[in-house]
Amino acid sequence: MFDDVSALALARFQFAFTVSFHFIFPAFSIGLASYLAVLEGLWLKTGRDVYLQLFRYWLKIFAIAFGMGVVSGIVMAYQFGANWAAFSDKAGPVIGPLMAYEVLSAFFLESGFLGVMLFGLDRVGKKLHFMATCLVAIGTTISAFWIIVVNSWMQTPQGYAIAPNGQFYATDWMQVVFNPSMPYRLAHTLLGAYLTTALVVGAVGAFHLLKDRKLGRAAQPATRIMFAMAMGMVAVTAPLQILAGHEHGVNTLQHQPAKIAAIEGHYESHDRAAPLILFGIPDDAAQVMHYKVQIPAIGSLVLQHNINAATMGLDKVAPENRAKVAFPFYAFRVMVGLGMLMLLLGGWAAWNAVRGRLFDSAWQQRLALAMGPAGFVAVLAGWITTETGRQPFTVFGVLRTAESASPLAAPAVAASLIAFILVYFFVFGVGTWFIIKLMGTEPNPDDKGPGKEQTVDVGSLPPDAPYGFQMAE
Numbered sequence: 001m002f003d004d005v006s007a008l009a010l011a012r013f014q015f016a017f018t019v020s021f022h023f024i025f026p027a028f029s030i031g032l033a034s035y036l037a038v039l040e041g042l043w044l045k046t047g048r049d050v051y052l053q054l055f056r057y058w059l060k061i062f063a064i065a066f067g068m069g070v071v072s073g074i075v076m077a078y079q080f081g082a083n084w085a086a087f088s089d090k091a092g093p094v095i096g097p098l099m100a101y102e103v104l105s106a107f108f109l110e111s112g113f114l115g116v117m118l119f120g121l122d123r124v125g126k127k128l129h130f131m132a133t134c135l136v137a138i139g140t141t142i143s144a145f146w147i148i149v150v151n152s153w154m155q156t157p158q159g160y161a162i163a164p165n166g167q168f169y170a171t172d173w174m175q176v177v178f179n180p181s182m183p184y185r186l187a188h189t190l191l192g193a194y195l196t197t198a199l200v201v202g203a204v205g206a207f208h209l210l211k212d213r214k215l216g217r218a219a220q221p222a223t224r225i226m227f228a229m230a231m232g233m234v235a236v237t238a239p240l241q242i243l244a245g246h247e248h249g250v251n252t253l254q255h256q257p258a259k260i261a262a263i264e265g266h267y268e269s270h271d272r273a274a275p276l277i278l279f280g281i282p283d284d285a286a287q288v289m290h291y292k293v294q295i296p297a298i299g300s301l302v303l304q305h306n307i308n309a310a311t312m313g314l315d316k317v318a319p320e321n322r323a324k325v326a327f328p329f330y331a332f333r334v335m336v337g338l339g340m341l342m343l344l345l346g347g348w349a350a351w352n353a354v355r356g357r358l359f360d361s362a363w364q365q366r367l368a369l370a371m372g373p374a375g376f377v378a379v380l381a382g383w384i385t386t387e388t389g390r391q392p393f394t395v396f397g398v399l400r401t402a403e404s405a406s407p408l409a410a411p412a413v414a415a416s417l418i419a420f421i422l423v424y425f426f427v428f429g430v431g432t433w434f435i436i437k438l439m440g441t442e443p444n445p446d447d448k449g450p451g452k453e454q455t456v457d458v459g460s461l462p463p464d465a466p467y468g469f470q471m472a473e
Contacts, residue, residue: 008405010413011083014420016387018076020380021424025069027379030144030190031197032062033137035229036117040130053222057443058201061435063118066110068431075420083413087394087404093169094160094176095150102146110139141190148189152182154395155386156255168395180255184248185386191241192382195342196375198237202230202345203372204439206365213362222443224359231358231368235346242339246302253303256396257312259389262323263332264299265289266313273297274311279333282325287314320392327388335381338374345371 036055043051077099080088088095116124116132124132159175160168170176205227212219253260261267265277267287276299280292300309314322345367352358390396394404 005410005414007408007410007413008402010410010417011079011405011408012401014083014413014417015076015079016384017417018072018079018420018424020383021428022069022072022076023379023383024376025065025072026140026144027193027196027376028200029062029065029069030140030193031195032058032065033133033140034194035197035201036062037130037133037137038229040133044126044130050221050225053443054226057222059118061438063114064431064435064438066114068428072424072428082416083406083408084394084404085406087399090166090399090404091154091168091395093167094153097170098146098150098153098176102143102150106139106143106146110136110143113139144189144193145186148186149177149179149182152185153177153179155179155185155390156181157395157398162398168399181248181251184244184251187244188241188248188382191237191244192375192379194233195237195241196379198230198233199342199368199371199373199375200439201226202234202368203370205230206368206372207440208442209359209365210362210369219359220442226443227365227368228353228358231346231349231353234342235350238339238342238346242343245335245339250303256390258314258317258321259323259328259386260303261312261314261317262325262389263328263385264303264311265292265325265329266299266311267315267325269313269316270300270311272300272308272310274299274303274309276302280329282329284322284325323389323391328385331381331384331388335378335385338378338381341371342374342378 036058039051039055039058042048043055113132113135116129117136120132121129153176156179157168158179159170159172161171163169205223208223209219209227212223249260249263264274265280265282266274267282267289273296275294275296277289277292277294280289280294282289297307300311301307303309303311314325345364348361348364348367349358352361352364392401393399394401
């Protein structure tokens with residue numbers, strides 16, 4: 001059955017499958033943890049029960065997403081020893097300590113205070129509970145930091161040497177951690193997580209606003225605040241993400257020009273005024289882009305801020321070191337296209353908010369609802385872009401993917417792959433279904449969250465206005 005498929009190809013697909021499933025949940029929980037901290041902080045500052053209501057509503061969803069992220073991460077780490085033993089052996093002296101730092105400084109922090117966050121409001125007091133929520137949010141950010149450090153070092157390795165036995169070892173840990181691409185990739189990843197969360201929260205708010213409109217009833221204050229905060233975050237984060245992505249691309253051009261050539265679809269080098277290829281059909285065998293739609297000279301201007309700058313193509317890269325163009329080329333365009341739609345949504349919401357009509361446009365709410373999954377798709381497209389563009393290397397320019405795999409037969413890898421697919425679709429399918437079911441219910445003032453909590457007297461309520469865009473009454 002697997003005679004025509006190599007064990008390496010199956011191992012690569014298995015890792016891509018599991019890491020894609022895994023990162024969906026951290027991309028959501030990183031932003032959601034910070035959102036929960038903001039909601040609880042606003043409740044403590046203003047005394048408005050509506051913020052506590054929203055906090056309890058999203059806390060249950062966060063707990064499920066966090067749990068699924070932890071489980072899928074453990075399975076992903078298992079593959080380092082199973083399918084990528086050669087990589088683990090050679091890069092382990094550098095990668096291993098970094099992963100250990102993530103567990104010691106982030107995972108223990110998250111897991112240690114998660115229980116207090118979920119069940120402790122009526123047991124430890126409001127201020128101590130708020131501290132626990134903030135520490136969980138900080139822990140998710142620290143976790144993202146270390147994971148990005150690991151992956152960035154694999155993209156732009158420095159601060160290392162290679163021992164006679166072929167193992168990497170660190171010569172300067174500061175250079176390993178703060179490698180050239182790490183700051184750009186960390187900013188891009190964190191902004192992507194915040195934007196993903198804002199789009200989901202906005203979609204849930206839009207769903208309930210549209211449902212209330214259809215039933216002819218007034219929207220709940222919690223729904224309006226949820227939608228207003230989400231749209232405010234999208235309006236701020238979307239342009240920042242586009243700027244961060246551009247700076248990341250400029251950094252990649254400096255350190256991984258072959259990846260940029262694949263992303264841009266430039267099979268041929270240009271002495272000046274490289275075009276910006278909007279679309280085409282890549283042909284790696286012929287090293288040509290068929291049916292391309294392009295804008296002359298703009299490629300050099302975007303990448304190097306100089307319309308007359310020369311741009312390297314894949315013809316300057318050794319054939320054995322070239323990535324397959326189709327994956328990064330198409331994935332990048334999906335990511336950018338969705339980024340433009342996010343910018344449109346944020347700008348539209350900002351314009352309506354300025355006019356005091358944020359909650360009046362049903363079409364804007366329909367767009368917000370449709371854009372709910374866009375953050376996840378864009379995040380996955382971004383990872384596909386950067387990981388396939390790095391090929392055929394695991395540690396760019398130093399360790400090839402073919403040299404990193406375990407010496408396993410194809411049927412053995414295929415058996416674990418099939419098992420992962422079946423279990424993942426069942427377990428995480430059920431979890432995702434339950435999250436969507438929770439999102440389908442409106443925030444309930446009587447909701448006590450995942451734990452049994454007492455009613456807290458927060459005093460009189462000030463005039464109703466959201467945090468973010470001004471609320472139109």
